[in-house]
Amino acid sequence: xxxxxxxxxxxxxxxxxxxxxxxxxxxxxxxxxxxxxxxxxxxxxxxxxxxxxxxxxxxxxxxxxxxxxxxxxxxxxxxxxxxxxxxxxxxxxxxxxxxxxxxxxxxxxxxxxxxxxxxxxxxxxxxxxxxxxxxxxxxxxxxxxxxxxxxxxxxxxxxxxxxxxxxxxxxxxxxxxxxxxxxxxxxxxxxxxxxxxxxxxxxxxxxxxxxxxxxxxxxxxxxxxxxxxxxxxxxxxxxxxxxxxxxxxxxxxxxxxxxxxxxxxxxxxxxxxxxxxxxxxxxxxxxxxxxxxxxxxxxxxxxxxxxxxxxxxxxxxxxxxxxxxxxxxxxxxxxxxxxxxxxxxxxxxxxxxxxxxxxxxxxxxxxxx
Amino acid sequence: xxxxxxxxxxxxxxxxxxxxxxxxxxxxxxxxxxxxxxxxxxxxxxxxxxxxxxxxxxxxxxxxxxxxxxxxxxxxxxxxxxxxxxxxxxxxxxxxxxxxxxxxxxxxxxxxxxxxxxxxxxxxxxxxxxxxxxxxxxxxxxxxxxxxxxxxxxxxxxxxxxxxxxxxxxxxxxxxxxxxxxxxxxxxxxxxxxxxxxxxxxxxxxxxxxxxxxxxxxxxxxxxxxxxxxxxxxxxxxxxxxxxxxxxxxxxxxxxxxxxxxxxxxxxxxxxxxxxxxxxxxxxxxxxxxxxxxxxxxxxxxxxxxxxxxxxxxxxxxxxxxxxxxxxxxxxxxxxxxxxxxxxxxxxxxxxxxxxxxxxxxxxxxxxxxxxxxxxxxxxxxxxxxxxxxxxxxxxxx
Numbered sequence: 001x002x003x004x005x006x007x008x009x010x011x012x013x014x015x016x017x018x019x020x021x022x023x024x025x026x027x028x029x030x031x032x033x034x035x036x037x038x039x040x041x042x043x044x045x046x047x048x049x050x051x052x053x054x055x056x057x058x059x060x061x062x063x064x065x066x067x068x069x070x071x072x073x074x075x076x077x078x079x080x081x082x083x084x085x086x087x088x089x090x091x092x093x094x095x096x097x098x099x100x101x102x103x104x105x106x107x108x109x110x111x112x113x114x115x116x117x118x119x120x121x122x123x124x125x126x127x128x129x130x131x132x133x134x135x136x137x138x139x140x141x142x143x144x145x146x147x148x149x150x151x152x153x154x155x156x157x158x159x160x161x162x163x164x165x166x167x168x169x170x171x172x173x174x175x176x177x178x179x180x181x182x183x184x185x186x187x188x189x190x191x192x193x194x195x196x197x198x199x200x201x202x203x204x205x206x207x208x209x210x211x212x213x214x215x216x217x218x219x220x221x222x223x224x225x226x227x228x229x230x231x232x233x234x235x236x237x238x239x240x241x242x243x244x245x246x247x248x249x250x251x252x253x254x255x256x257x258x259x260x261x262x263x264x265x266x267x268x269x270x271x272x273x274x275x276x277x278x279x280x281x282x283x284x285x286x287x288x289x290x291x292x293x294x295x296x297x298x299x300x301x302x303x304x305x306x307x308x309x310x311x312x313x314x315x316x317x318x319x320x321x322x323x324x325x326x327x328x329x330x331x332x333x334x335x336x337x338x339x340x341x342x343x344x345x346x347x348x349x350x351x352x353x354x355x356x357x358x359x360x361x362x363x364x365x366x367x368x369x
Numbered sequence: 370x371x372x373x374x375x376x377x378x379x380x381x382x383x384x385x386x387x388x389x390x391x392x393x394x395x396x397x398x399x400x401x402x403x404x405x406x407x408x409x410x411x412x413x414x415x416x417x418x419x420x421x422x423x424x425x426x427x428x429x430x431x432x433x434x435x436x437x438x439x440x441x442x443x444x445x446x447x448x449x450x451x452x453x454x455x456x457x458x459x460x461x462x463x464x465x466x467x468x469x470x471x472x473x474x475x476x477x478x479x480x481x482x483x484x485x486x487x488x489x490x491x492x493x494x495x496x497x498x499x500x501x502x503x504x505x506x507x508x509x510x511x512x513x514x515x516x517x518x519x520x521x522x523x524x525x526x527x528x529x530x531x532x533x534x535x536x537x538x539x540x541x542x543x544x545x546x547x548x549x550x551x552x553x554x555x556x557x558x559x560x561x562x563x564x565x566x567x568x569x570x571x572x573x574x575x576x577x578x579x580x581x582x583x584x585x586x587x588x589x590x591x592x593x594x595x596x597x598x599x600x601x602x603x604x605x606x607x608x609x610x611x612x613x614x615x616x617x618x619x620x621x622x623x624x625x626x627x628x629x630x631x632x633x634x635x636x637x638x639x640x641x642x643x644x645x646x647x648x649x650x651x652x653x654x655x656x657x658x659x660x661x662x663x664x665x666x667x668x669x670x671x672x673x674x675x676x677x678x679x680x681x682x683x684x685x686x687x688x689x690x691x692x693x694x695x696x697x698x699x700x701x702x703x704x705x706x707x708x709x710x711x712x713x714x715x716x717x718x719x720x721x722x723x724x725x726x727x728x729x730x731x732x733x734x735x736x737x738x739x740x741x742x743x744x745x746x747x748x749x750x751x752x753x754x755x756x757x758x759x760x761x762x763x764x765x766x767x
Contacts (some may be wrong), residue, residue: 029491030490031490031491032491032493033491033492034490036493038489038490040485041489041491041493042491042493042494043492044495045494045497047492048497048498049493074503087677094642112482149758184378190393191393191396191397192397193397193401194396194400196395196401197404204741204745205747206748207706207745207748208740208741208742208744208745209705209706209719209744210705210706210709211706211709211711211719212708212719212723212737212740212741215723215727215737216737216741217720219727219733219737220733220734220737222418223414223415223418223733223734224411224414224415225414227412227414227417227421273436300507304508304510305509306505306512307460307512308511308709309710310511311711311712312743318509318511322515334519334520334523335516335520336570338512338515338516338519338520338617341512342508342512342513342516345509345512346504346505346507346508347507348501349507349508350507353503353507
């Protein structure tokens with residue numbers, strides 16, 4: 001009798017899980033089509049993307065015109081990037097004399113070469129770099145941009161474009177940081193009069209829009225000075241913008257000061273340190289470190305706010321693009337101009353905000369619930 | 370004990386310079402002197418400057434005729450031939466408040482939607498919201514306003530061939546025209562109906578809460594309230610014979626006239642402001658929801674609450690505590706940012722009062738001081754209101 005019954009002597013090898021429970025299909029089922037509402041959201045999002053992205057790419061890249069000297073030369077129906085191409089130098093330097101533009105290049109290269117290593121971990125000699133950026137560089141930059149000592153003087157009325165935007169943003173931040181620290185210390189001072197003056201100053205500037213502040217700089221500031229003094233429009237703007245930013249900076253720094261435990265103050269006092277030594281050696285180094293993300297965020301806001309100088313007639317990056325699109329040769333290119341400006345501002349602000357988020361993660365040693 | 374009494378009796382008096390109290394008085398004295406000195410210097414210079422330029426200071430310019438058109442004044446009739454700078458100021462203030470309130474409401478709604486969707490488990494939706502937020506908040510607001518005004522609304526058809534919607538709404542380069550509701554006699558009945566409805570809703574809400582506390586049964590308060598809010602004013606309107614007529618925009622030689630009009634400047638301003646601010650609000654809402662510990666929603670599920678109820682009754686109330694303070698500063702920012710209307714020719718306080726009136730009357734100091742005082746007042750009021758709201762929802766700890 002032959003044994004024709006079948007008994008397995010070894011176990012069947014494991015089958016892979018069903019296709020619907022693994023890989024991309026599982027991911028899609030879980031993430032995109034988990035319920036009818038989710039499916040609806042997915043499909044409508046895809047439709048939205050389909051309506052926005054291909055037409056935009058078509059307009060901005062595939063049927064765009066790159067060459068030409070007037071709007072009439074752009075015939076393919078897409079974006080007329082020829083405008084940006086023809087005016088590019090002006091967008092960068094404003095009306096800075098062509099032969100002197102190398103000075104602007106060197107000035108900003110120097111800034112980036114020294115400021116970017118400051119933001120990267122593990123670079124040696126940061127102390128000297130910081131001293132250079134905050135104490136020596138401003139004078140070098142002034143010499144390069146404005147002239148003197150053998151360099152041809154370039155009137156500030158010729159400054160413009162991205163260069164002016166960067167000058168406004170960096171000078172404002174460099175001036176407003178120390179001012180802001182002073183006001184923050186003053187706001188937490190135990191002397192009532194100093195505290196009241198600082199609170200009044202901070203809240204006054206924070207309560208009004210930047211535009212009124214700029215109007216104040218261009219209309220009221222000349223009235224405050226002795227009759228006959230007539231000083232530079234860009235300098236006036238810088239002064240009011242620095243004061244405005246200092247008020248915001250003061251609040252950021254105050255947040256850091258409040259986060260330092262009381263024991264640190266008491267320990268410093270117990271060691272017999274004076275007020276300025278307590279602050280300079282114990283409190284501020286800790287407080288400033290934790291508010292670096294806040295400072296970067298203030299800088300981003302400030303960078304975006306520099307566009308408001310358009311209202312008082314300075315030719316910053318946005319303003320010079322705006323005026324290029326209203327030139328008779330380029331009427332009709334306003335969308336191209338705004339998209340280009342938006343892309344440039346976006347790259348600056350987005351990279352800075354990424355940096356600030358990374359710092360926040362690095363500095364976040366607290367526990368989460 | 371000799372030692373103790375010795376040190377107590379003759380505690381070394383600090384020298385005059387090292388006594389913290391005296392030092393602080395001296396420092397403050399110096400600061401006050403500098404402050405007063407600077408102020409006196411500025412006031413003196415200003416007086417000289419004004420005298421030299423022959424400008425009389427004072428507020429009398431407010432009753433001087435303005436003589437220009439402001440473009441938009443939905444709350445009071447503005448007549449360019451009789452208006453004074455004082456009228457311009459009032460129109461500017463009202464328009465600013467209108468822009469700010471519309472913007473705040475819209476930005477909050479859009480921001481909450483995007484903030485919640487950003488946390489959606491749906492990958493595409495979440496990424497889409499991420500890019501919406503990152504694109505909008507990293508581009509300067511002024512640029513966005515110019516974009517909406519010149520690049521988007523500037524492409525609307527001319528007034529000859531306006532887009533028509535059911536022959537009720539018309540859209541062209543001059544704005545959006547629609548029927549204007551004009552209240553007739555007996556319109557107060559509808560208002561009365563509304564008040565009765567609100568009173569009824571409050572009563573029902575209290576009763577429903579009491580009943581739920583006693584019996585555990587839930588009463589659909591929201592839908593009942595909605596029904597009451599619609600039905601009672603409707604009945605009131607029916608009794609009064611529908612005391613509301615619509616004034617339709619009329620076509621004439623110069624384009625459309627009459628009716629309700631939304632100017633492109635206003636539309637671009639509200640659109641730009643609310644989209645820009647909504648990106649910030651979305652981030653605030655997202656971080657607020659993330660700040661509510663995961664255990665809270667798990668506990669709610671364990672109690673048998675559905676996801677919607679968990680969100681509404683457990684997560685959102687706790688998230689609001691984190692959300693409200695930064696939300697306040699976004700509201701303040703939006704209000705202050707409404708001043709950017711000056712770049713697109715809007716009709717709010719900075720554009721018409723600190724812009725046109727300043728150029729005509731030349732009273733720079735008074736006008737800028739009034740404008741700043743207005744913004745400070747508004748900031749203060751919004752802060753006070755939001756602080757009150759924050760205290761109301763704050764955690765009551767035992």
